[in-house]
Amino acid sequence: MQDFRDKTAVITGAASGIGLALALRAAREGMRLVLADIEGEKLKAAAATLGVAAERLSLHTLDVSRDEDIANMADEAFRRFGEVHLVCNNAGVGLTRVTWEHSLKDWEWVLGVNLWSVIHGIRHFVPRMLKQSGDSHIVNTASVAGLLSTPGMAAYNVSKHGVVTLSETLYSELAALKSGVGVSVLCPAWVPTAIHESDRNRQDRYGTPDEASAVSRAYEERMGQAVKSGRKTADDMADAVFEAVKENRFYVIPHRKINNAVQLHMDDIMQQRNPTPLE
Numbered sequence: 617m618q619d620f621r622d623k624t625a626v627i628t629g630a631a632s633g634i635g636l637a638l639a640l641r642a643a644r645e646g647m648r649l650v651l652a653d654i655e656g657e658k659l660k661a662a663a664a665t666l667g668v669a670a671e672r673l674s675l676h677t678l679d680v681s682r683d684e685d686i687a688n689m690a691d692e693a694f695r696r697f698g699e700v701h702l703v704c705n706n707a708g709v710g711l712t713r714v715t716w717e718h719s720l721k722d723w724e725w726v727l728g729v730n731l732w733s734v735i736h737g738i739r740h741f742v743p744r745m746l747k748q749s750g751d752s753h754i755v756n757t758a759s760v761a762g763l764l765s766t767p768g769m770a771a772y773n774v775s776k777h778g779v780v781t782l783s784e785t786l787y788s789e790l791a792a793l794k795s796g797v798g799v800s801v802l803c804p805a806w807v808p809t810a811i812h813e814s815d816r817n818r819q820d821r822y823g824t825p826d827e828a829s830a831v832s833r834a835y836e837e838r839m840g841q842a843v844k845s846g847r848k849t850a851d852d853m854a855d856a857v858f859e860a861v862k863e864n865r866f867y868v869i870p871h872r873k874i875n876n877a878v879q880l881h882m883d884d885i886m887q888q889r890n891p892t893p894l895e
Contacts, residue, residue, distance in 0.1 A: 625639075649674070807848060
């Protein structure tokens with residue numbers, strides 16, 4: 617998709633971080649915007665900075681882990697704007713624990729927001745996008761945690777590996793149809809967002825996390841420092857996404873220094889070695 621002007625973009629997790637950066641870039645491209653986030657007031661404040669006229673903007677306070685919330689947003693997007701051309705399934709949360717300290721609710725929360733939200737987005741947008749004329753595109757936000765397996769992040773890793781393989785499968789299916797719907801998967805490394813503070817938005821039905829052990833706390837501190845020290849920004853991620861959409865390129869891996877770790881992981885698999893431990 618080369619021309620974004622007067623096309624419609626749907627972005628989840630749009631109140632902050634990469635989602636807001638995607639919304640800012642889409643606004644600069646002259647797109648109509650359907651924006652969603654669980655933080656409604658923060659979403660309104662963010663939207664006010666975009667310079668998008670009210671008739672070209674649709675805001676949704678919702679829980680992306682709920683299928684009915686995504687279904688309602690999709691219905692409204694198509695009802696109001698007729699067609700949807702870019703869907704960024706971007707909302708995500710982070711949790712740091714050693715694997716055996718993840719509670720059942722921890723697993724349900726992380727998988728619900730990070731993986732099921734993408735599943736919901738695909739189910740409710742792709743069938744209608746396939747009926748449209750012209751090109752459209754799905755962008756699913758995964759992570760380098762979908763390509764590697766960093767210790768202390770089991771639920772997060774599982775969710776992001778799921779997003780990667782889901783996206784790869786979707787890409788192959790749509791390519792076989794020779795459809796006009798493209799697919800990209802965004803796999804960032806450390807970006808200074810607030811993902812390490814995701815508990816602030818943990819839905820009540822998932823309860824509160826158990827107190828972390830000393831081992832898990834050490835991983836939490838390490839992750840928080842890594843996020844804060846990220847040198848590439850959310851704006852860099854948005855620019856990389858739009859470049860990939862223009863090129864109809866599937867893999868979007870802005871942190872190219874991660875390539876060596878990914879190659880090592882692939883070599884472990886091909887040579888049937890035990891996994892090389894990650895720091």
